[in-house]
Amino acid sequence: MKKNKPNISNKSVACKGATAAVAATFVYAVIVMIYVIIRTSATIYRIMPAGERSEILWLNGFSIAYSVAVFSMLMAMVSALIGAIGAIVLWNLLLYFNPKFNLQKTVLLSFAAALSLVTVIYILLRAMLKDWMTVQYHETFIFWFIIPAVICIAVGLIGGIILNKALSILHTANCITET
């Protein structure tokens, strides 16, 4: 196993994991931004008469976009850290449990790692936010639970496949060098 260990530093893997996690946070933020802008704009459109509508639509839309942008920048810092740790964990899992770079095994390991990460995050959030984090309402359930979980698992799977590909390429390169 040690012989096949590729020449990629943990730092590089962590950086890639952090970048992927930040990108995932931005994807989530853009989804939230679009949803909130569309839904509030629909309400404004229904209430305000034509002459008074455009100004408040612009003000409302930009205020939502700005606050979501600020919030997601703050969240990006936290998710970069989680992404970096997650990537290192996944990298080592693939190294030790999938030495033959089997794709199915990669998907399974990545899914398990992402699911564990989501569970840990939920437990921590639940402990910190208590009643604030509720599944009582439709939107709360979708935005606090479903979408983040889907994004986290998708990032885990894609990240795992990319890491596995990198491992397999490096392994082949190592074999060629050795021969």
Place this chain on the structure above:
Amino acid sequence: MKRITQFTKYTFIFYACIALLYWVFIRPIHKNWGATSEEINKKMPGDDLISRDRIVSTRAITIRAAKEKVWPWIAQTGQNRGGFNSYYWLENLFGAKMVNAKYIHPEWQNPTPGDIVYYGKNQGYERIALAKPNEYYSLGGWTFYLQEMDTAKTRFIVRYPSMEVRQSKWMGMYYYGLFEPLHFIMESGMMMGIRQKSER
């Protein structure tokens, strides 16, 4: 990986553009949305409750209804009463457990100074500082003022004092970065919601 890095970079640029547009064009307008300069400078009942360290916004909307028809919706403001008439689903995303009343509830029609008004379930609250039926209502300086334009038209003016942002850098960052735009979204939503219900 290249695409992911590119996406992150472009989103960052997009955010920077939004922030710039917000600060240059949006914030100066939303701070006093709908209010005339006379209304902005007008002395209002809750003004004595506002300290100098606060940033004050004044917003106004015209409602095609007599002020006696607007007042009942203001009187029952609060999470523990008839809601805030704003985007309840947005408030509930943060666990406020808000329900906006569809009707006027007689049991909430006599707000009295000292009564507690909750912003969300088990969240922050404020005591009613001033309340004069059909005239004004104030929650610690956040004042709702009704001005009669004619028998069927009312000017609904809302003055909001920020938290004491000038005292602390962190408080300022939180206020300008998140609280102020979010408060505008919810407050304007509330004003439009009250307008819609009063005009029914």
